Amino acid sequence: MKTEQTPITGKEKKGSLSPDLQALSDFYAAFNERDIMKMEQNWEQSDEAVMDNPVGGIMRGWANIKAVYERIFGGMSRVEVEFYDYTAFRTSEIFFVVGRERGTLKKEDLTLELQIRTTRVFHFIKNNWKQIHHHGSMDDTELLEKYQQVLKGGR
Numbered sequence: 353m354k355t356e357q358t359p360i361t362g363k364e365k366k367g368s369l370s371p372d373l374q375a376l377s378d379f380y381a382a383f384n385e386r387d388i389m390k391m392e393q394n395w396e397q398s399d400e401a402v403m404d405n406p407v408g409g410i411m412r413g414w415a416n417i418k419a420v421y422e423r424i425f426g427g428m429s430r431v432e433v434e435f436y437d438y439t440a441f442r443t444s445e446i447f448f449v450v451g452r453e454r455g456t457l458k459k460e461d462l463t464l465e466l467q468i469r470t471t472r473v474f475h476f477i478k479n480n481w482k483q484i485h486h487h488g489s490m491d492d493t494e495l496l497e498k499y500q501q502v503l504k505g506g507r
Contacts, residue, residue: 356451359436372447375474375481376435384432386425392418396475396482405488406468406496407503429459429502433466447481448473453488459502464495 360373362381369377375394382390392414395401399413408420424431438451453468473485490496 353439356438356440357436359434360438361434372442372474372481373440375447375483376449376472379472379483380433380435383421386430388418388421388425391421394483396477396484398484401484403486405486406490406499424503427503427505429457431455431457431466431503433468435470435472445476446473447476448485457499457502462502464498464502466490466495466499467492 360377360380362377362379362384364374364377366374378390379394381387382394395414395417397414401414401417402410402412403417403420404410405420407424408417411417411420433453433455435449435451435453438449440447440449448471450471451469453466453470455466457464457466468488468490471485471487472483474481475484476482490499
């Protein structure tokens, strides 16, 4: 098993990655560009999709997951992350990565340096890799509390 250190940012050239890693890159492009339409194209549109992250808790079904991203994208704060220090696992129908995200949350004169443990699972459906699961968590409880407070409109 090889651990990858080159970050996935969403700015990778189309076609420079395998189709599964391109789907991962597309997620980070959608997130960092705050593009809900790109995000919708990345996720499987079903009730089977599940996300468990520091902002929304456990959300089941694309409609509930979308609401979390809309809240993040529509707020006054700006969150940008990249994925690194990861391992990838593949079968013909499932692709998942386990690693870390690093990035920043900025709001006015406040900047938080983010460190998030992350797992993303993609399902090969209709000749495309679609994200079906995400889990993210923060080890630093003080950072987690500040992050949640800022994204909920506080400071």
